[in-house]
Amino acid sequence: MINLNKLLKTLLIVSIVIIIFISNTPVASERVIPQKYYQVVVVGAEPEGIAAAVSAARNGLRTLLIDRRDKVGGLYTLGWLNSLDLNYKSKNTKEIVNKGIFGEFHRKVGGGSAFDILQVQKVFNDMLKNSGVDVVLTVSDIKPIVKDNKIKGISFGKNGINYLVNTSIVIDSTQNADIAAASGVPYKFGWEDFGFPGEVAAATLVFSVKNVDWNKVVSYLQKDGNPYTGGNNTSAWGYEVMYKTPIKDPDIQMRGINAGRQKDGTVVINALQIFNVNPLDENEKKRAIERAKRELPGIIDFMRKNAPGFENAELAGVAQELYIRESRHIIGEYTLTADDIFENRNQEIAVAFGSYPIDLQARKKGMTGIALCGTNPYGIPFGVMVPKNIDGLLIASHCASYDVIAHGSARTVPVGMALGQAAGVASKLAIEKNVTFREIARSNKLINELRTRLEKQGVDLKPIKVDNPEKNSWAYPYIKSLRNKAMLSKGYSNDYRLEDTATIYTFSGVFFLINSHSQIKIDTTILKNYDKNYPVKKTDYIEMLNKILSSNYRNWEELLKEGLVDEKIYTRIIKSNDYLTNSEAYALIDCLVKYIQNR
Incomplete structure (x- = not known):
């Protein structure tokens, strides 16, 4: 007769042995991390991802942070960028606009404009540990699980085993928005919108x-x-x-x-x-x-x-890694534009602020970087993190939905960490209200609730008054047209000096930007016989134009007929004195650019 108890014990022992064998044998099949369901998974232990994970965990969400590398901190600890691109409220103050978690981090690393890399490593580790974030490093083959255009989980490899983590919220803070791209989020790459496919900042x-x-x-x-x-x-x-x-x-x-x-x-x-x-x-x-x-x-x-x-x-x-400034620009519910920055927009709906100069780095050897403005506070809407097509996903990094010009300012780490904090708080709000991030981005009521929660957690979202005197100029439409194509800079002083007399330096500066940021190429040697401070007369401009276009225009009437000036400029030029002002120069150059682009 079979001893039932003995048989059961034998079967139990065999089962345990099999389980132990399977658990320690590398297999290709996916399995759920035992007894773990994460409400939020952050991919990418960059500073922005750390801020997102800390924010989510502090808001009571079970949070996992994963990265393929062996330490957290990304650009700061592996790329060795130890200079902080701080965003100030104005050029006359040292008060930063990014408070909250970034402000806390900034204080812990000394409150200066640079930090010690070993110290910042410890600060990041302590912030994650004290917030209760689970961190898994040296993972491989990270992939989003997407069904019906919704995030359902994340899979990754670790020590030869493939894991599947169930979650409904993923925050992508990878260097290149890799999770967003793998999920099917639409994006643009580098300067493709400007006719430079494949080119990115250095x-x-x-x-x-x-x-x-x-x-x-x-x-x-x-x-x-x-x-x-x-x-x-x-x-x-x-x-x-x-x-x-x-x-x-x-x-x-x-x-x-x-x-x-x-x-x-x-x-x-x-x-x-x-x-x-x-x-x-x-x-x-x-x-x-x-x-x-x-x-x-x-x-x-x-x-x-x-x-x-x-x-x-x-x-x-x-450094162990390169400092990568630019790659993918995801397409989101809202795209931050150059005009948003120049006009200091979105402050009443912002979940983060930026103010760093629009700093366009060189893309080719021999080029120099250029600043299109100085300190210029503006708001960043929640929608820049919410990608088109995929729900349950936020992008908290320099790959958020910025146009190429806006990216020159908003790409800074302090801004990214501010967005990371907003992503963590928004995750809590989405779970509590049972809404999608897209619904939050499209609801004034939910955005106000998100802003209120952020302010309670140390984020300063009070509007910052900024004067833009150029908006009152007759030439403002031409100014906007040029600067949105990165063809006009008001420098660190934020002053176009519109009523100053235009000089050769005025024209050479704009021509340089046109040549750098467009397919138009203007031969600047036509200016070599002039001193840079030479004041430009109306007749000088026609002569200059003829050299650029290899034409033979004699007067302003001919330029009007040809479409090289419009009625507004023509009327003003005819009535003005012999010398051009900067405002007139900008308007004329804008008309020239449009003429060349359309012919």
Whole structure:
């Protein structure tokens, strides 16, 4: 007769052995993490993703943060960008607009314009641990689970095992919006809208040097006569001479130095630009790092000879990853535009603020970056994080829904961390109200509720009054047209100087931007016989125009007939004095651009 109890015990032992064997054997099949359901999964342990995860967890949501790398912090800890692109309320104050979680982080790393990389690693780790975020690193093959255009989960590999995490909310804070792209979210890449497919802002390999005389660096930059250079105890910026560094690689150049001092005395340098790197290709990025490293001995030798304070500098190390400024621009419920920034819009509906200058970095060797404005506070709507087509997904990173020009300002990490905090709070709101992120983005009532919750959690969303005197100018439509195409800058001073007399410098500056940011190419050698301060007469402009177009126009009536000026400009020019003002110059150039584009 069979002993039933003995048989059951035997079967139980065999079952346990089988379970243990299966649990420790790498298999291809997916399985749910035991006893874990996460209300929010954040993919990407960049600073923005950390802010999102901390925010979600502090709002009582079971939160998982995953990343393919072996440490958190991304751009700050692996890319070594240790200079903070702070967003101030105005150019006359040091009060930042990004408070809340970013403000907390900023205080913990010293409250300055740069930080110590080892310290920031500890701060991030502590914030995640203290908030109760579960963190899983060194994962692979991260994929979204999407059904009926809704996020249902995330799968990933770890130690040879594939895991499936059930969740209805994913926050994508990867460097390139990889989860959004894999989910089917529409996006644009780099400068394709401007006729430059495949082109993106320069990548940078950050490196560090030792044996730097920091006091000499700061003293030199404070006294070099350049209003745009300077330094303090932790940061320094300047040395435009570095643009002349001899470099062999056709896709690498140095620019002026942004330097951050570390606690061990080394100095981290953000200045080594690499072009034509596909940010979506990991192997190409690795090759770019190796190419850049080969140039470093010559770069440091040039620094020793030309950058006071760096006479004894030696290479101390290089970042593990590239600083990637730009890749995908996802298409969201709302797209932040250049006009939003120039006109300081969206402040009453904002879930985050930005104010950093629109800083367009070079895309090709030989180009220089350009600032289209100075400090300029504006609001960022929740809809920039809500992608078209897919529900349950938010994008909290520099890949949010910004047009190319707006991206030049809104891409900064403090703004991204502010959006990350908003993403965490919005996740709580969506779960509580049983609504989608799309419904939140389209509801004034829900946006107001989201803003109220953010303000209770330390975020400052009070509107910031800004004057835009150019809006009262007769030439404002022409100004808007040019600057939305990155063809007009009002500089760090935020002043177009509209009623000043136009000079050759006025025209050369706009022509430079046209050549840099469009397919139009204007031969600027036509200006070489003029002094840059030469005041431009109306007759000079017709002569200039004829050289540009290889034409033979004699008067303004002919320009009107040809469509090179419109009735509004023609009437004003005929009545004005002999010399053009800047406002008239901008209007004329805008008409010229449209004429060339349409012919």
